[in-house]
Amino acid sequence: MQVHPLQRRPFWGKVKMNNEELSGDELREGLLAWFGENSRGLPWREHYVPYQVWISEIMLQQTRVQTMLPYYERWMARFPDAPSIAGAPEDDVLRLWEGLGYYARARNIQKAAKILVKEYGGEVPRNFDLVRKLPGIGRYTAGAIMSFAFNGDYPAADANAGRIFARLFDIAHPSGSKEFAEAVWDAATKLLPRGRSREFNQALMDLGSLVCLAKDPVCTQCPVSDCCAAFQRGLTGVRPVKAAKKVVTQIVRAAAVMLKEGRVLIRKRPASGLMPNLWELPGGDVPESISPEQAIKRIWLEELGIRLGPLVSLGVTKHSHTSFRVLLHAFLCNGDSPARSLETGPHMRWASLNELEKLAFPSAHRRIIKALRERLAEP
Ligand code: SF4
Incomplete structure (x- = not known):
């Protein structure tokens, strides 16, 4: 079986990044044990159907879980699979998306659904490169689909994971910068535990949503505080470094x-x-x-x-x-x-x-x- 370049990284015992070295094993074990007891019950996690994982990931771009859940339920009732979207009038697709904003996402879902029907029998292919080529799917989303739906060993670091890595490794690049994105991706890749990527990537997301909050992280309840450079140094309030404010x-x-x-x-x-x-x-x-x-x-x-x-x-x-x-x-x-x-x-x-x-x-x-x-x- 061919191995994707993203999967060739060594499995590190110690993880060194940004002049910080921490025990990758300790971090992984702490995080996975915490996830086992605290994971959020979300509808697409019940059976990890690739189609459902894909739609949930697109809806979650720029949108909070609590906001997107009713949209997700309505969407699945109307479009339970890729063929049902591929054949639907665009007005119906946009109407169901109304209120979520960034309508290019809905349009790209429909374009991708047509490709799935035409080339892959209506199913999401089990292949990172093919998934990444679909409209509206970038590196993160392809990694999320591969790891959540197929438990493939691919990193998937969303904004929550980015915030956690910025604190664990005391990353000082401003969030939103290319350097920050690469440092986060590097950390997500090095720490990935083979065969447990689905749990690990979701554990990061849930920890970011429930404990390592953007404002006031609850470090006393954090399973990885012993590994966290920002916590040890009292820098959690200034990590990640905020990006320059956009002029509105x-x-x-x-x-x-x-x-x-x-x-x-x-x-x-x-x-x-x-x-x-x-x-x-x-x-x-x-x-x-x-x-x-x-x-x-x-x-x-x-x-x-x-x-x-x-x-x-x-x-x-x-x-x-x-x-x-x-x-x-x-x-x-x-x-x-x-x-x-x-x-x-x-x-x-x-x-x-x-x-x-x-x-x-x-x-x-x-x-x-x-x-x-x-x-x-x-x-
Ligand atoms: S110790 Fe605090 S800042 Fe560090 S990862 Fe845990 S919750 Fe986040």
Whole structure:
């Protein structure tokens, strides 16, 4: 059997890194014994079905376990295997993902599912390189799938594991830097116990979630505190070193709701860029020099050829992305619809309130729809 380069590392008794040398055996044994008694019962851990492991790992990117669990349950009820996603309409996939954000993840799952159906009989292949080639799967996720689903000897260091290694080995590189990522990967590879990778990698994740917390780690309950350089030196509060703060810009946008015979005008976002292919209430950016109301009237006139009449505010919603924050002003067109001659098609249409529930919208627009429903329910 061919051995993957990631698996050729020696099995170290002592692990030396970053001028720190600790007993790899002591650390492994402490961690594995702790996991045996404290592991979190998560649905994809019941049978380690590769498909379920894959979906859970993609959902957990940028998302906490408690937040993703209801999404995971809904997803598995609707898409229990790769063929069911491969053949589903994209709108259904995006609607189930709505609220998790980073929609490229859902789109990549569907692309990968199609490959699985076409090339691997609908199953996740038991091969690191093939898994890594699937859309949306990088080094970490491929390692996680291989070790959790197949108990293959591959490292899988997520943010929790990264924080633990930064403290165990007193790694001083800022988190988010290339040097930090490589030091963590190196540690994860050197410490991996052959034949017990599934438990070991998950033990790191659980220890990071339950004990080695980002703020205020509970070192008195830690099974590996004897091996922890940062703990011994009183440096747990400054490890890992924080990455430089990103500048978060604020964008002001406006959107409007037009009703015609109980249906709402919606349009599809472009196929590339931010939140591609999601539906939205037509609108756009508000320039600094004019009010949101003036801006929405200008946008509708220029982009849809519709001159809006009086507007009623539906409120302001906030939504945060990684590097910017959106303030969205929502309006209800209060007057006769001048849009009778509007050209509709696959990217612009009138939808009933019930249909809106089946289509995927950005979270801020979903909140506007909720405000609209409440307004329409008023006497
Ligand atoms: S001793 Fe504290 S800082 Fe070190 S690994 Fe354990 S919980 Fe984390």
